[in-house]
Amino acid sequence: MPRIVILGAGFGGLFAAKKLAGVAADVTVVDRHNYHLFQPLLYQVATAGLPPSDIAWPIRSILSRQKNTSVLLAEVMGIDVARHEVILESEAVAFDYLIVATGSTHSYFGHEDWETLAPGLKSIDDATHIRRRILTAFERAEMTDDDAARERLLRFVIVGGGPTGVELAGTIAELAHHTLAADFRRIDPRSATIILVEAGPRLLPYLRVSLSDYARQSLARLGVEVRLGTPVTHCDREGVTIGGDRIAAATIIWAAGVAASPAGRWLDAESDQVGRVIVRADLSIKSDPDIFVIGDAALVKNAQGEPVPGIAPAAKQQGRFVADLIARRIAGKTSAKTFRYRHAGHLATIGRRSAVIEFPRYQMTGRLAWWIWGIAHIYFLVGVPSPLVVSIRWLWEYITYGRGARLITGAEHAD
């Protein structure tokens, strides 16, 4: 039986694995977490809107009935390309075909020491960590007698004006200005300052300019201070320096740079400047036609020669394409030679009142866009365990302005 190994159970890896159900092959999925994460809603966990288990499901249970597939919880140490083996801590896993779908991580642009000061948002643990920081800041503000300390505790800086930054800023503003408004006695959470910092000239730079402007205005209406064209030049325990300005802030969240996983290094393959492996038209690497890199770990181009965006639908399409290609090759059939990306659109929410959607020929903003965003996400959740529970909770939180997942968990000794 041919052995197919998939590294990473994000959207790319998981949809490749699902597509391989029923194929006469031994499929092994390796991930360092035991869950598949619905990343587009991770900011909701970080801002106490959803509990982790509403957007993450054990990979094992998703693939439980797929008898040709096994799942290993392990960290990848490296790949032996010549011997066709993936090196894990405890064993080496041999493969005939390899799909590398290890995604991306934060980039601090050479300031890796900022990571503990300004955590990023990639995993469930990142999200509960940020949730703890945000909620603890309000708690500490309630306890302090010192005006300057209180102001610093009630100031939140989000670095990066992409979708994650915009979504975090909008939701934190709503948390402070609505959800928590009545919960404190000494402080007024509505006095909190939320600052969104973007080094470039506009928010959501992959969208047309009118949508970027709309997003900025919507955030301003929510009380978010948006600062454009101002890179962060310094970061410490007391706050950040942006464009020469010093901002004292207890909570800094990093939603800026993205760096690919070490896939290029493991494979000794050519990569671009952010570490994405340069793949051929069928998503295989140049040195080996049976090794594929997909999703955020790869630099994939569309028909116009532009990079395919790093979003869930793109990763899913690549996962399915590669799985189909391998299945056909195993069956001795000819297979498609070129991956073709079909772009459905971009969407981003700004709090609970507004969203921006850019379809290829059409754009949309406002509350209707928000509902389309919501329905689209519930639709994508179908197929995972208990979408009903998630949907009901979502509606409930929306109606009540509740933040049911407002738990401070985990110890933070360093803070």
Place this chain on the structure above:
Amino acid sequence: MPRIVILGAGFGGLFAAKKLAGVAADVTVVDRHNYHLFQPLLYQVATAGLPPSDIAWPIRSILSRQKNTSVLLAEVMGIDVARHEVILESEAVAFDYLIVATGSTHSYFGHEDWETLAPGLKSIDDATHIRRRILTAFERAEMTDDDAARERLLRFVIVGGGPTGVELAGTIAELAHHTLAADFRRIDPRSATIILVEAGPRLLPYLRVSLSDYARQSLARLGVEVRLGTPVTHCDREGVTIGGDRIAAATIIWAAGVAASPAGRWLDAESDQVGRVIVRADLSIKSDPDIFVIGDAALVKNAQGEPVPGIAPAAKQQGRFVADLIARRIAGKTSAKTFRYRHAGHLATIGRRSAVIEFPRYQMTGRLAWWIWGIAHIYFLVGVPSPLVVSIRWLWEYITYGRGARLITGAEHAD
């Protein structure tokens, strides 16, 4: 305005606070967690049946509309009885009336070094820690080639035959034998061994003997090995020694001894051997009629002179009694002098098929008892945020045998 301080927002403290809504007083609730925990279902979080936010809610949001009440997230350092002040890390909080409801903690009977080896179950962090240990054990068993290591990883020892121990053992057995059964490829989770160890002669010793026997038989049917009359004499990273027998086990959970919080020490008040403060008939301490100790932190006797059990309804009744007493005193009215405990019954579940209920004049076992247990708990959940979501999820998990909250989160570097 008279100042009432409540230490601890468990069942006792929270219900005291709620009862004081509308009383002309400044009420301050101090807790070291930001959430009230529905402790009777905590074992469900530890065994991946419910996510934390289904059984824990921010104290602030529960008391948000109660305008005379403020909440402080802080650790109590001590109490200055003479000056009527509670000492927190950052400030001293003065009181006219004090309600100490700080609950209980685990006791390792002088072997406090066993705590990291055999964690106990009191907080959300304890529960996610135990959940991580249980799930990680299965993952590691899947990865090992060594038979002895695999057996050790698939052996779970629960120490203590009270309700928590019985509930944990039954649920872990179901997790291994049903929920996870199809999820692994190299191991058979059904081969896991679950051992429940009790030093005394029977399980659930506060119940009549026939119910203890029933619980033991039900656990045996679920595949749990019950060992009675065998105290744990040694505990290390490899396993436990019980009654001379050495058991190699990767996961040991402590559900045995209970010790009261340091309330007695703080108050310099007389305590019993497990640290419960000896209170007067009106639950005040001997040295000060305006300082009360309730719930698991106190030794309270019923009309027959027997200790009131350490269960949620008892703590609630005491909280309400003390709040009412203080309110009447503030209003210049006479107040009840003696707390009278009304015992509704004891209940404990054994997996999802069975439960035991002991009402004062009647007892009940089996599946009907389980449903009564479930309905009783949903009824108790009413009044907290989103009971609907919890109920739906519960029913869903029950029907599908799912374990939706099966996430491994948090790092465990020490393990």
